[in-house]
Amino acid sequence: MSEHPADETLPHRLERILLGGTRRYTRLEVAEQAGVSQDRTRQLWRALGFASVGDDEVVFTEADIEAVRITDRLVDTGLLDRDLETSVARAVGLHMSRLAEWQSQLLWSLIADNPDLAEDEQRIGELVERLLPELERVHDFVWRRHLAAYAGRALAEPEETLEAASEVVGFVDMVGYTRMARRVDEAELSGLLERFEELATGYVAEHHGRVVKMIGDEVLFVCPSAVRAAEIALSLSEHAAADERVPEVRAGLAAGRVLSRFGDVYGSVVNLASRLTSLARPGTVLVDAALADVLAEHGDYDLRRLRPVPVRGYQRLRPATLRRAGTREVTAHDDVPGGRSPSAP
Known part of the structure; x- marks a missing residue:
């Protein structure tokens, strides 16, 4: 039996698709399950560009917990300096928010230009669910290509300090x-x-x-x-x-x-x-x-x-x-x- 109700509204369905799950956890529960301090999760959340939330607000998903765990592992392995953690989160948030805004406008323009689609919430949900993995693949491809280009420069000019x-x-x-x-x-x-x-x-x-x-x-x-x-x-x-x-x-x-x-x-x-x-x-x-x-x-x-x-x-x-x-x-x-x-x- 599906965990999602048949009468789920379009906003709730889109939110579940985009967030990778339903909202289940408070900020304090995220910190506890990820094994990091509450202050640290608060700083990361704000650095990413999101508004502060109350301790008892259920706004987080399993994906949020996993993201905090990944960040913590990057710090533990030495790849990410703990002192730069918040700065890195801020930079990622700034760049990704601009990309997300543009893509949202693109999506809703597509829907607005297709009256039949705009009147069918089921089709809108299916469209987003189908397009999201494709966008993720494009993001990953472009990121890897740019990473390869900069890595090549670093190897070609080892005497230069990239910063x-x-x-x-x-x-x-x-x-x-x-x-x-x-x-x-x-x-x-x-x-x-x-x-x-x-x-x-x-x-x-x-x-x-x-x-x-x-x-x-x-x-x-x-x-x-x-x-x-x-x-x-x-x-x-x-x-x-x-x-x-x-x-x-x-x-x-x-x-x-x-x-x-x-x-x-x-x-x-x-x-x-x-x-x-x-x-x-x-x-x-x-x-x-x-x-x-x-x-x-x-x-x-x-x-x-x-x-x-x-x-x-x-x-x-x-x-x-x-x-x-x-x-x-x-x-x-x-x-x-x-x-x-x-x-x-």
Whole structure:
């Protein structure tokens, strides 16, 4: 006999499918059965991005108990530092919540676009029950492929500390996005963002970089190669200029030691790349002095050093414009942030 009632409502059925079982346990019971402290389960739950629950609320399943046990085993084996346990949980929660939100919207859009399906709760439940294992397989595949790529890099560059490696950091943002967002409807705005994300992620992947995050109208990426980072920025700029569906973009690149922490990047190099982007004119790419020195050795690029510019955090920032060799040289007014004339190279 099935443990699930025949008259089970759709919300309860979906919840059972998605949670991998029915809610049976309180937080205190999870801690007891998993063999961990109550404070630790509370910290992990909040770090994952879920609201606090009362000690007597029955909200957890067998899967929750097993997840806590797995985490505890990872700590015991030394793979996961106990001091970083909460930080890791927070990073996983942030990334997975965004993925879950998007997939939920995708699912309900599918249901809304199919009136016959929307009126049949039995079919909706069957659809979710059928699709969930497929989504899990895709998640697992993509995760393993990315893990293999990063593991390969670690083995190829054993002298580098992965948490603080030398990389190029790049920002590319759409010019005039804020004004455009006020003029167009939601469908047009969604299409614009989709096109920009498609271009950005495509060029970054093609040149072996990594998208750190999309920030509305802007992409933040890192790349271990100066030349490949230059190609990402220039290709995006060129494509945006030729594509009527997206506005022009501007970019800033800086090279140096970068702290990578739970998928995000930090440090002065990140700040410098951001400042350069804010200085760049539409359709241009600005690079810092260190990166300009490296790229100047390649015959494929033209670098033009500009007059030092004071910006927040940098009193004498001297950027350089990056162009492909042989492209038309712009005027001094167009070439320099704020319209100032460039100094001699």
